[in-house]
């Protein structure tokens with residue numbers, strides 16, 4: 001993809017951004033490091049140059065705290081911010097289910113109840129741009145790996 005193609009695609013993506021996605025991009029939630037994370041995992045999407053590092057604090061069966069750092073396109077960073085807000089304070093089992101539902105939605109799964117995903121459903125428009133789906137799912141796969149690393 002040339003730079004020009006890339007810019008055109010970004011402009012097209014802008015059209016489908018809903019306020020919620022832009023809001024997370026401009027005002028990221030849970031961005032930064034945790035004081036003493038139980039596990040940290042770095043995820044990379046070389047297709048787009050996105051990086052997301054997820055840190056988790058697991059307390060019993062609960063995802064007590066989560067933070068992320070990273071750089072890359074607006075979809076990858078907004079998705080990371082929306083994810084942290086969606087899973088913080090949930091049980092590890094609920095977080096795993098959200099990871100599974102979200103990635104299924106991004107693959108075009110028809111059997112996902114959109115209500116179960118809340119605001120995250122706003123990212124479903126990215127499916128129109130298959131090459132960018134990995135941008136949206138990067139943080140989620142990274143969280144999955146971080147939970148594995150935490151033994152959760």
Ligand code: ZN
Nearest residue numbers: 048050073135
């Ligand atoms: Zn990207």
